[in-house]
Amino acid sequence: MWIAKKRLQRTIRYGMLKSMTRDPAATRSRILDAAEKLVMARGFGGTSLDAILADAGATKGAFFHHFDGKAALGKALAERFAAADAAQLEELEREAERLASDPLEQVLAMVGLVEEEMSSLEEPFPGCLVASYVYQADLFEPGTLEIGRRMLARWRDALARRLRHAAELHPPRQPIDAESLASGFTAILEGAFVLSKVHGDPRLIAEQLGHYHAYLELLFGVDG
Amino acid sequence: MWIAKKRLQRTIRYGMLKSMTRDPAATRSRILDAAEKLVMARGFGGTSLDAILADAGATKGAFFHHFDGKAALGKALAERFAAADAAQLEELEREAERLASDPLEQVLAMVGLVEEEMSSLEEPFPGCLVASYVYQADLFEPGTLEIGRRMLARWRDALARRLRHAAELHPPRQPIDAESLASGFTAILEGAFVLSKVHGDPRLIAEQLGHYHAYLELLFGVDG
Amino acid sequence: MWIAKKRLQRTIRYGMLKSMTRDPAATRSRILDAAEKLVMARGFGGTSLDAILADAGATKGAFFHHFDGKAALGKALAERFAAADAAQLEELEREAERLASDPLEQVLAMVGLVEEEMSSLEEPFPGCLVASYVYQADLFEPGTLEIGRRMLARWRDALARRLRHAAELHPPRQPIDAESLASGFTAILEGAFVLSKVHGDPRLIAEQLGHYHAYLELLFGVDG
């Protein structure tokens, strides 16, 4: 869900050799990269195809060859975003399982690893495409928003499964609702993205994740 | 920051008598109401003046008489939103101070009151204009976003002041950063708005505020 | 036709006392002054009523009280311009008749006096409203352009009458067409206005009038 997109550095732009343009996959990627950057900054409705194509160094012809229209681009953007996010979640789970076998420790590891990733940020972070989309929900077909819903559900479920198991092994100080507690992670992350952008402060994200981490430890009586 | 948006429904619409149109303040309000509703649903860049004016039952002439252009409308929208929010924050502080004199109890009362307000929601909640704006930041003049920044800072400061004081009276289990902890409230609220919209679940907001409430109690060892 | 309008200095502008606004003639004048200035710089079609009224510190209500619409303003502008021009022509004729009784000398005096007036210019000169209007002829009702036609005809006739008489008293080197020769004055003046504006050189006008002066002297064998 976070994907440190490390700023989409397209070095190749317009002016490249004609022969280089004939790389269909690369053209499609350049368009998606430019679209993502601009949509994050201006919103989907505030971003024109012309602006995207100018930034990507592509033409209308290329665009309509690769996509069925603007709506299809919006959906493709969401799909690519969700796919990358799913890949990162999977890797995170693998890493957490490598570090610990106890489900609570796995959750704490997952939170900690994301915290770490976010603490190295220097710019305010582009944010989450899904949040951008829900604040312009009426512009999209239902199927497009569904992609975002599923993406966030994956995080919730991955954490909830472990928290449920953890609650059996380590009875928490108070009865917990594993689903709701798991959603807290995505809520804090999404909220921290907004605050980070509003205040122009990249450190805020790791900081707020720290609170989530602390909350879990207090709930389950870790160390203290 | 949340604003019980009960005021949006205009019953009077087009078709009213000519003589009724001569209420400048009402015309301005109708335009702002329609704009807020649509901008929340489609984003600022995805909302056309025509759509706003059709919904508000106003004409271009009226619009350009009251506003200097779309950018000015965007700013006026933010100003009105922030003003209403500030009023609600003030009322909330008054209410909390009436209920309790201890700063920690005041914070818990504030969180609890918002939680209560949010638990009565039935629709997914329109969300926060500031979050909508930051995801389309490039469409606005810097001054417009500054309004949102100040709005969120007010909540953070109102809570941080009390948390700092509370930490002196009730030494917390762990050393706390009052500012960061106070930001947690706005972070969770903003994040919960996003999730609530994504999942179409209005209860999620009160639920996540409950976690913030619980976190504070655990931190300060309330209830025991 | 030339009217050194000495730059329409309105010191009084908006912000003056309410009681001062109630001077109908002054309001009308302020509007005409602003209109003339802007129409000279942007053309009639390129000048909006709003811009004129903002510059004049007047409102729509005041405007439509004094004028029947934009077309009427255009006509009133032409009328005022032509009236002022006629007054200056009359004064010029009186002055020339005071200086000389010989018709040729009167013509040379008239040319010389205008030359003198123009040699004191420091800015490129606003130009002639009639020239501005003929290059936008389709925007006006025929009656409006007729005002300009008559204005230029007055100059031509005033000079032609004297030149006809002069040709009888001082047989010219070549047979002359008094009307055409008289038109030469207005032609050179209008042309010099254009060149002066194009090159940004105010001296050019007096310079070109000097050639007209010299031409007459050569034709009638004065001095040389």
Place this chain on the structure above:
Amino acid sequence: MWIAKKRLQRTIRYGMLKSMTRDPAATRSRILDAAEKLVMARGFGGTSLDAILADAGATKGAFFHHFDGKAALGKALAERFAAADAAQLEELEREAERLASDPLEQVLAMVGLVEEEMSSLEEPFPGCLVASYVYQADLFEPGTLEIGRRMLARWRDALARRLRHAAELHPPRQPIDAESLASGFTAILEGAFVLSKVHGDPRLIAEQLGHYHAYLELLFGVDG
């Protein structure tokens, strides 16, 4: 500077086959032709793109493909006008040099040839785009007016060069300023255009050029 505007009449208009529209250069030309015609009659500010495009049988899409906006159209118009004018000046110089080797005779030939061209007019003559532009100077970017300045300077320089040389070969009756005398030609032409339009008299232009011709002859003592 005068340009025999015989090229304006487009016979092909809307209704042509789709396949015919794919002639980019022709589309651009049609737009420029229509624009020139209308701008001469209504001024730049008084001419709408819709009117131009309706007259040209083109669409907004086509227009904004070929031009960056109305300002760019205004500049392109000036550039085309100046280029055509430069071509005619060059041809005129070639013709004059073919007819005579003496610089004075060349000047007289140039004036005479233009006189001849103008004496065949039957309509009041559209006028000079540069004059139209300077009377609406505030509507244009400085670069656009510069094109007109250079265009007029070319005529002045072409004549001044020859007049300077002529003054050495044929000492004039009075000392002359070649530049100023050369400017007289453009001044009279521009002024005659204005008068011709005001009075609706096409012959006036050749007539006034006749005076310039006579002035030169008198100055240099031609014919005797």
Place this chain on the structure above:
DNA sequence: ACAAGCGGGACTACCCGTTGTT
């Protein structure tokens, strides 16, 4: 696979004129 030309509509801005009010 991509590029250019173009169709036609949508969007913001603003324009001219009217109305109701003081």
Place this chain on the structure above:
DNA sequence: AACAACGGGTAGTCCCGCTTGT
């Protein structure tokens, strides 16, 4: 006499998508 509010239309800009050509 003057003003603020407004109606409704138009101007310039640009947008999305299609077509044609290579």
